[in-house]
Amino acid sequence: MSGPDAPPRLDGAEVLRRLTPAAAVEALAAVLRDGLDPEACPPRSAVPVPAGELLLMPAAAGDWAGVKIAGVAPGNAARGLPRITGSYLLLDGTTLQPAALLDGAALTALRTPAVSALAVRHLAPDDRPLRLVVFGSGPQAYGHLEALLAVRKLASATVVARDRDRAAALAAHALALGVPEARTGTAEEVDGADLVVCCTTARTPLFDGRRVAPGAVVVAVGSHEPDARETDTALVRRAEVYVEARAAALREAGDLLIPEAEGAIGPGHITGTLADLVRGPAPLAPTGAPRLFKSVGMAWEDLAVAVAVHRAAPA
CATH class of the missing domain: 3.40.50.720 (NAD(P)-binding Rossmann-like Domain)
Structure with missing residues (x-):
């Protein structure tokens, strides 16, 4: 995504700069206290691919929706690359317009x-x-x-x-x-x-x-x-x-x-x-x-x- 209307892109360093581990813990606790039901969360889709596994993880709650596309590539370690890859697209829950694109590996490493x-x-x-x-x-x-x-x-x-x-x-x-x-x-x-x-x-x-x-x-x-x-x-x-x-x-x-x-x-x-x-x-x-x-x-x-x-x- 590029252009003047593209959502902001947050790389891994920016994701980890913006939110401390303590704040991430509290964000999870807050949505549960507010009544989110994890039992109703859509199941993860997993697709075998030659490099490993491709995961699709959508969710919606309150004013927001989003989807993570993550890759699990066991062979990446030998290449000096991260085992977990991917991106997270955050959407406004009312309009489903993109709000931000986050580094998926950093998000996983935080959450x-x-x-x-x-x-x-x-x-x-x-x-x-x-x-x-x-x-x-x-x-x-x-x-x-x-x-x-x-x-x-x-x-x-x-x-x-x-x-x-x-x-x-x-x-x-x-x-x-x-x-x-x-x-x-x-x-x-x-x-x-x-x-x-x-x-x-x-x-x-x-x-x-x-x-x-x-x-x-x-x-x-x-x-x-x-x-x-x-x-x-x-x-x-x-x-x-x-x-x-x-x-x-x-x-x-x-x-x-x-x-x-x-x-x-x-x-x-x-x-x-x-x-x-x-x-x-x-x-x-x-x-x-x-x-x-x-x-x-x-x-x-x-x-x-x-x-x-x-x-x-x-x-």
Whole structure:
């Protein structure tokens, strides 16, 4: 789009300059408090293409509508290119005239951690700094670290990743952000964590779910495919499970669908949704079970954050 009537184009740097992680968390909470129903959100369309997968994610709410066209290209890493690509077209909800065109990868890098942080704000204790274990060392791992610091204090951060240099770089970034202790580690260290965050491209479980401590919170965001998962059946079976929306999770969340196919859990195993958490009442005191928040990513989240970016004055 070009010409005098073209909507403003916001590149990745501008998207991230305009909206802080804390503001993105609040944008999501606000639309849920205002009554948005994630269960009514249109399903994601996924089209296999030679490079990977093309995703189409439309949504409408209130005075706004929008659509994200995203690409997932696993081979891009070897080319030095981002794995996630795409654009977001924000539309005026009354006229459907274009209002802004945003970098889709930056929007995803902002909204996915914000969704996780919103869940953590309601599920994790706030009476002490938390010991974090994060799986992954890519953009989502960086985004999650910053978003989590917007809602909770961290006592330590342990990074578990295949690439040791990238893991060390993320640990150094955590120290620069003010985390008192940060280092690389191993999957076995989930047994000492208050909070475990999984943001990887793994298709099989990253750790033994029996090692997760009672009352700990696990967040899994890395996959939206029925045959891929980052957490194992042992964790899912013993955990209180929260999701963005039941319909989306039961379509796409391999972390839940695989244990269900195994007969380990039933379709009623989900404890609650993000909207339940935001609208309250707050969850009961810890039952001794871990709490798992499984996110697949939904179009309403992109819309909420894109609107907040559009409304924010340039920094």
